[in-house]
Amino acid sequence: MNSREILKRAAEELRLAGVPDPEYDSAAMLAQAVGRPALALRLETEQGPTEAEEAEFRRMMARRLRREPLQYILGTAAFCGMELLTAPGVLIPRPETELLAEWAAERMAGRREPEILDLCCGTGCLGLSLLKMLPGARVALSDLSGEAVRLARKNRERLGADCEILQGDLFGPLAGRRFDCIVSNPPYIPSAACECLQEEVMREPRMALDGGKDGLDFYRRIAAEAPAHLKAGGAVLLETGFGEAEDTAGIMREGGAARTEIRSDLNGIARMVLAEYA
Secondary structure (H helix, E strand, C coil): CCHHHHHHHHHHHHHHCCCCCHHHHHHHHHHHHHCCCHHHHHHCCCCCCCHHHHHHHHHHHHHHHCCCCHHHHHCEEEECCEEEECCCCCCCCCCCHHHHHHHHHHHHCCCCCCEEEEECCCCCHHHHHHHHHCCCCEEEEEECCHHHHHHHHHHHHHHCCCCEEEECCCCHHHCCCCEEEEEECCCCECHHHHHCCCCCHHHCCHHHCECCCCCCHHHHHHHHHHHHHEEEEEEEEEECCCCCHHHHHHHHHHCCCCEEEEEECCCCCEEEEEEECC
16 A cells, blocks of 8 residues: 555544544654655655554554544654654643744843743743744753653753753742743643543643643742742743633732733734733
8 A cells, every 4th residue: 555545544544533633643653654754655656654664653543543642652843943852741832832932032132141941841842942042041941840851851952952950849949040031831721621621632741731720820829939030120921821811911910010911822812921020
């Protein structure tokens, strides 16, 4: 069977299983199994994978049919032009979070050697991308999860990045430290909603998703603790859940922010909050 036929059948299997983007996923997995571009495989009507390559593809398909996230199966995810390692137990980077990284880079542009903290770093996507965007920046990454810290360190090594990675509960390992900018994509899904998420999302770690009863617990903690870890004129940039931006901005102002600003994602949904401090 040639590659085009294999992909057609695989996409139908995935579609019947409820997988959201079956054509893309089947092509991405076959491309990894055979080590050739997905587009070429879609057009391939003569050649097919070897027996070993097809067996590997079927193993990947079995995982995807169980609704395991594609990024966990492939072991990587794209973020701000980087290829980051991903693994079960660590939140998968999302394309919309790239906008938060770009806003933080915009906010820090022109500062000489800005000190930046990626709080709740997960794979390290925000901190590592800011290190790439802001040559000379000094970046620290922190997460409570041991799995996240280990993966962030692997991504640091993979990219040859020079940054500090710490483990602890929010600002716990950062006593006495102050930063020009704190950027974070914390858990923000209301606890009850965590029980009815898309199947793939429910395979991600609950501790990276659950933001408490109303989804705002971590914003309250950040608002209370961040001022002690900011330099004069510092800023906090946060990703928020659907419908949470206004409440989050209010929480940050109550915590001492002199000014807040809200930005929307590419779908026009308010999803990011900037809090500036005097």
